Amino acid sequence: MATDYxxxxxxxxxxxxxxxxxxxxxxxxSGIGDDVSNEKVLDLSHKHNADYVVAKDYLHDHEQxxxxxxxxxETHESHETDAKRMCPLQPPHDEHYEQLETRGLTDxxxxxxxxxxxxxxxxxxxxxxxxxxxxxxAPDVYAHGLGVGGGMEFVTKVxxxxxxxxxxxxxxxxxxxxxxxxxxxxxxxxxxVGSGDGVSKRNKALAELNSWQLxxxxxxxxxxxxxxMGYQ
Numbered sequence: 001m002a003t004d005y006x007x008x009x010x011x012x013x014x015x016x017x018x019x020x021x022x023x024x025x026x027x028x029x030s031g032i033g034d035d036v037s038n039e040k041v042l043d044l045s046h047k048h049n050a051d052y053v054v055a056k057d058y059l060h061d062h063e064q065x066x067x068x069x070x071x072x073x074e075t076h077e078s079h080e081t082d083a084k085r086m087c088p089l090q091p092p093h094d095e096h097y098e099q100l101e102t103r104g105l106t107d108x109x110x111x112x113x114x115x116x117x118x119x120x121x122x123x124x125x126x127x128x129x130x131x132x133x134x135x136x137x138a139p140d141v142y143a144h145g146l147g148v149g150g151g152m153e154f155v156t157k158v159x160x161x162x163x164x165x166x167x168x169x170x171x172x173x174x175x176x177x178x179x180x181x182x183x184x185x186x187x188x189x190x191x192x193v194g195s196g197d198g199v200s201k202r203n204k205a206l207a208e209l210n211s212w213q214l215x216x217x218x219x220x221x222x223x224x225x226x227x228x229m230g231y232q
Contacts, residue, residue, distance in 0.1 A: 001019070001173055001176075001204050001207045001208075002018050002019045002021075002022050003022065003204060003207050003208035003211060004022065004208055005022070005172075005208055005211040005212065006022075006023060006025060007023065007024070007166075008020070008022065008023035008025075009026070009027040009028075009029050009168045010026075010027075010029065011029040011031030011034055012030070012031045012034050012036045012040065012041060012044055013031055013034050013036075014031075015028070015044055015048060017048065020048045020049075025051050026048070026049075026051050026052070027050065027051065027052045027053075027054065027086070027144075027168070028044055028045035028048065028052065028053045028054065028083060029054045029146075030054045030055060030056040030088070032057055032058070032059055032115060032116075033059065036056065037056065038055060038056045038068060038071055038072040038075050038076075039075050039079075041053060041055075041056060042072075042075060042076060042079045042081050042083075043081075045081045045083040046079070046080050046081035046082075046083070050083040051084065052084045052085075052086050052111065053076075053083035053084070053085055053086065054086045054088055054113055055068060055069045055072035055073075055085065055086070055087060055088055056068045056072060056088075057069075057088035057089075057090060057115055058090070059090065059115075059116055059119075060090050060091065062090055062095070062099060065088060065089075065090050065096070066096070066099060066103070069088070069100065069105055070103070070105060072085070073085075084110070084111060085108070085109060085111070086109070086111040086112065086144065087100070087105070087106070087109040087112045087113070088112075088113045088115050088146075089112055089113065089115065089134070090116040091114075091115075091116045091117065091122075091130045092130055092133060093114050093130050093131070093134040094130075094133040094134045094136060094137045094138075097112070097137055097138050098137060109141075110141065110142060111141070111144065112138070112141055112142065112143050112144070113143075113144045113145075113146050114131060114134060114144065114145050114146060114164075115146040115147070116146075117130065117145070117146065117147060117148050118146060118147025118169070124151060124153045124157075127145075127148055128154070128157050128158065131145065131163050131164065132163065135162070143163070143164050143165055144164065144165060144166045144167065144168070145158075145166070145167040145168075146167075146168060147168065147169055148169055149164075149167030149168070149169050149171075149214075149218070150169035150170075150172070150186065150214060151171075151186060152185050152186045152187075152217075155217060155218055155221050156221055159218050159221035159222045160222040160224075167218075169214075171186075171210070171214065172207050172208075172210035172211040172213075172214055173207045173210075175188045175210050176203045176204070176205075176206035176207035176210055177203055178190065179191060179192035179193070179199075179203075179206070180206070180210075181206060181209055181210060181213070182213045182214060183213075184213075184217065186214065186217060191206070192206065
């Protein structure tokens with residue numbers, strides 16, 4: 001949504017100028033599952049003046065993702081986009097990183113995105129284990145969590161631990177679409193009538209509120225990473 005929130009990520013199937021223009025920092029994602037090439041993703045990153053661009057990856061497939069990353073690098077070298085390149089990893093992320101390292105591909109990336117975690121059959125505890133294992137082999141690189149970070153369990157276990165540098169998730173917008181606001185423990189509280197002429201306008205306002213609320217909760221937990229706020 002075109003909310004007054006400065007950090008946004010979009011994929012090829014949803015990218016539009018209206019939303020892009022509201023972002024101060026913008027990631028052009030490759031949209032896992034989208035039928036799109038690396039060249040198309042790079043073209044979109046240039047068209048929308050993205051700050052970062054993610055190579056095309058494939059869900060839970062190390063081999064195909066690795067070949068795509070290699071192809072992405074070749075295309076990026078001669079492409080006109082100014083976006084910083086981000087390397088996608090599929091779980092287990094530590095194993096995938098080591099495979100890329102063996103091929104010398106990690107020499108070309110400063111930013112990594114940890115994908116394959118925002119699926120129903122992956123529990124929060126497993127997400128965190130994958131991230132922790134990744135940090136054992138790559139403790140100093142920039143790491144972004146794709147599609148995670150909207151639940152209290154995840155935030156309390158990850159915030160302030162040096163595991164991730166940034167995250168994205170659809171929680172603020174999804175909650176808004178159901179007429180809910182996120183409370184201080186990131187529980188969804190329904191606050192609006194479920195239908196009517198003003199629903200779409202209120203959805204945008206709720207999504208904006210939820211985005212800032214989620215950011216504030218992350219910042220609170222970073223400042224008190226040992227459960228000092230009482231949210232275990």
